[in-house]
Amino acid sequence: MEITYTEAVILYCLKQLKGERTIFSLYHLYQGKKSSQTIQDAHLYHLTPFFQAFPFISREELARQIERMEKKSLLDKKSNEHFILTSTGDLKLGEYFQANTLPPKYLDGWRHHHLTALFWERLSILVQVCSNLVYQKKSFIPIQNKLETLDWVKAFIKKRQEGRMGLSSTLFLELLNCFQRDKTIDPSILVLRLTGQDRIGLTSGQAAELLGMDHTRYQLEFLNILHFLIGTVSDEAVEFPLLNALIPEAEKPVPFTLSTEKTFQLLNRGYTVEQISRIRNLKRSTIEDHIVEIALHIKNFDLAAYVPKDKEKRILEAAKETSAKKLKLIREYAEDASYFEIRLVLARNGDQKWK
Incomplete structure (x- = not known):
């Protein structure tokens, strides 16, 4: 019996919790709940990478996953809503680790959760605009519809001095340079989601299917790449001035509630x-x-x-x-x-x- 990526993630997190917190503490962690208890638990149990990793998961879905894993003898109910790994669950998780890295290398939900969505919105719309500028296509439907994001990209482009070809070239070279910092990263996980001239980016589900990935795995690998980019361009702003400009809050610490x-x-x-x-x-x-x-x-x-x-x-x-x-x-x-x-x-x- 092999375990799925989703099961591996849940087993990993529950092993960290040691039965000392309920399964719904994971729900709050995955949602990125800004409560003192969730924030403290994320640090105490070394689960900060998974903070806000699955904001769309429901309590019911998590409970169903736990129930299925209990039936497969991967988990044992310690008390109401408290679960620990069985010897089988521990063995299967260990086997999984022999061929997989969990959590992904750069995943850092706690450090980057307040920047991730903004960075992706700005990057994706900038790529689309640059692609259409290169082909001199002025009319297109923007992939992002938030007014503040669209206003931002307009103001950003007006400030740039290199022209449409120069802007596109700089963006491409900075992304290429950044990805070359770690050859273990697969850029296609992100590139497949990008929209350009006469090309519509895939949804996360479509990208996962095309890459033959469990959707949970794709979600974490996609976040892993975004966190890698944010961390790299924040730490090396001089090397990546354009990408760093997408995250003006790069040096700002995680905000208090x-x-x-x-x-x-x-x-x-x-x-x-x-x-x-x-x-x-x-x-x-x-x-x-x-x-x-x-x-x-x-x-x-x-x-x-x-x-x-x-x-x-x-x-x-x-x-x-x-x-x-x-x-x-x-x-x-x-x-x-x-x-x-x-x-x-x-x-x-x-x-x-x-x-």
């Missing part, structure tokens, strides 16, 4: 948790959620005001001893620590391996 941003501003003005709770008319626990999210974003965020150094050390030791992220289990080892303190310390150190 709106509510967390307001809490962050008040913290910077010296307000305490209690004061912010009163000012914003929110529960203390909600403000604590925001602080955990802030600790995930800002690596030099000072925890000392919330967790004494000696307690932070004991929480870390407890996490390593239990090799778990279950707050209740860690608290049994660090009895004087509050759940907020534990979550905060784990947020700061979530990217490290425990055991």
Whole structure:
């Protein structure tokens, strides 16, 4: 029995979770839910590549996948909505890894999710416009219909000085140069989706079928290429000035949720948790959620005001001893620590391996 790519992804993610979170925590991860719990779990369980990887998946579809995998003896129900891999599931996942890389090399949903759609919209419409300019075709139906995207490409082209042939040539050479940085990437995964003069790009389903790929795999490989491009041109802006211009937010960090941003501003003005709770008319626990999210974003965020150094050390030791992220289990080892303190310390150190 061989497993599908979709099954491999789910098995991989559930193995990371170790039965400590429900299957619907994966649903929120795949959707890219901007909640403190989902964001923290993505870091704690090293699942940040999959953040917002499948925004169109439904709860029902995920549940059906889990049910089918349980019937195939790949998963075992630990408790309601909690699943762990069976020995068969673990074996099949291991076999799958021998021939496949998971997650794809450049997939980084957490780092790039707020830029990916914008980058693709701008790249795809620019390619279409350049193609039609080269053939001197002024009338065509734009592949993107967002007014702001169309306004952007018009303004972008007006600023360029090299003319239509020069612009097209520069775009082609920068893309070619970028793809040559890693020969393991298959550019056709992206190119098949592009629209040009007298050529309509394929849908993701059509491209997957043409390439003989599981649709889930195609989705991740397509995102992998976009994330590769975004990461490369952001890090080497001088080398790729045109492509870098498609992502003006390239140096901007992943944004806070709106509510967390307001809490962050008040913290910077010296307000305490209690004061912010009163000012914003929110529960203390909600403000604590925001602080955990802030600790995930800002690596030099000072925890000392919330967790004494000696307690932070004991929480870390407890996490390593239990090799778990279950707050209740860690608290049994660090009895004087509050759940907020534990979550905060784990947020700061979530990217490290425990055991």
